Amino acid sequence: MSQRVVLITGALTGIGRAAALGFARAGHAVVISGRHEETGEALAAELRDLGAEAAFIRADVRREAEVAGLVDQVVARFGRLDAAINNAGTEGRPGPVTEQDAESYAATFDTNVLGTLLSMKHELRVMLARGSGSIVNISSTYGHDGAGGASVYSASKHAVEGLTRSAAIEVAATGVRVNAVAPGPTDTGMLDRFTGTAERKAGLTAGVPMRRVGEPGEIANAILFLASDQASFTTGQVLSVDGGKSAA
Template sequence: MFESAGLLSGKVILVTGASSGIGAAAAAVFAREGAAVVLTARREAELAARVAELTAKGLKASYVVADMTRSEDARRAVDTAVERHGTLDGAFNNAGTGGNPEPLHTMSDEVYDRIVDTNVRGLWNCLRPEIAAMLKGGGGSIVNNSSVGGLVAIATAAPYVASKHAVIGFTRAAADEYARQGIRVNAVAPGSTRSEITADWYADNPGLEDAIHAATPQGRTAAPEEIAEAAAWLLSDRASYVTGAVLPVDGGYVNR
């Protein structure tokens, strides 16, 4: 049924939040699997470095500097991908942010606004032009990056948990709305994963990483490539009958 070429051979895939962490790993995994990847994030130097690494290996990659909290930037990123490659087959909506642990009743409006603006409005801004482009192209696949925080409660992280539940809500609603038009929409829900954000989080909160490991059956933090591999499968034709799903990639954390 499926060719033995790369999992994403011939596909054009947009990756948001691609300058580091899961996004950068996803761009590398997708490109290795045969996709032409368009990386987008706010930090141009980091994007240029990631693209240079990929193109030096003969892989297809380019970038667009954009802030997904701005609807015009999200639309421009999608339009640029289509202009460069003629279509948009897939998108990994990975751009997101977190915050330091803090009791809900002491959190500021600024913390809430920053997290929700990035994780919820940012996704909203991306989904609309991505879906529009895929409708014109005859279909496609979208994977949104949620979190185990979108599936279970995490104390002292209320705005983050709320925002990641919203990501799952958007995923399920869009999957239901566009299934008959050839667009699949799924989500991954990573557990603790190595990134700049988690490195800072653990540095600022001694003992937190050990506590998370103790609560994770596999007892470790994931490499960002492990999340990327799951997203690659969901984006691929091998997941052709999967839509509206939320795939935990968490070492068993939510299965305790």
């Protein structure tokens, strides 16, 4: 097929879902991945209603066999992989450093860091063989700033930025690009779980220079740009989409 094919992990909610809708509207074939069969099939049907070719493939990004199988199934079904959005992520168990332990570390790092690493490994296997492709990882404002009360999450997103830059350098001469988008507070289930109360959400919003949180579609727009040929000379970059938070 000549249509561009995009794979999105953690695609069933929030930013991933908005990106899936955006790629479908832009004429891509969209493979959405996640852990919930029913929600996944429903979103795939919604994408097909927009005129896109779409498929749901179940995978937990912490498991290498599932990630390898996911990428293999994309290629078997669609024949190519042009863009991959490594969006699956978790806020883990927020709280002060003194309350963290090996379990809370693994609950965050296994998805955010190992998941991104395994996803890139298998996506690159396909993209390098073809000599083209674009990977967009999802970091966070906390991926380059400290975050009291969210140290492990912040550390995991720092790791995502390190992985992004390192992988980008490794493959830069091959025609494959690797970038990241770093959202500020964005109106998704994760933000609601992370803040817990309306007061804490309002407090976080007050710290954004634009005085509002982002909409998932606003993050998706930046993801679409980095994935596209419009960003053909851009690699190893982290694009902040955060209402001015990282400029403050």
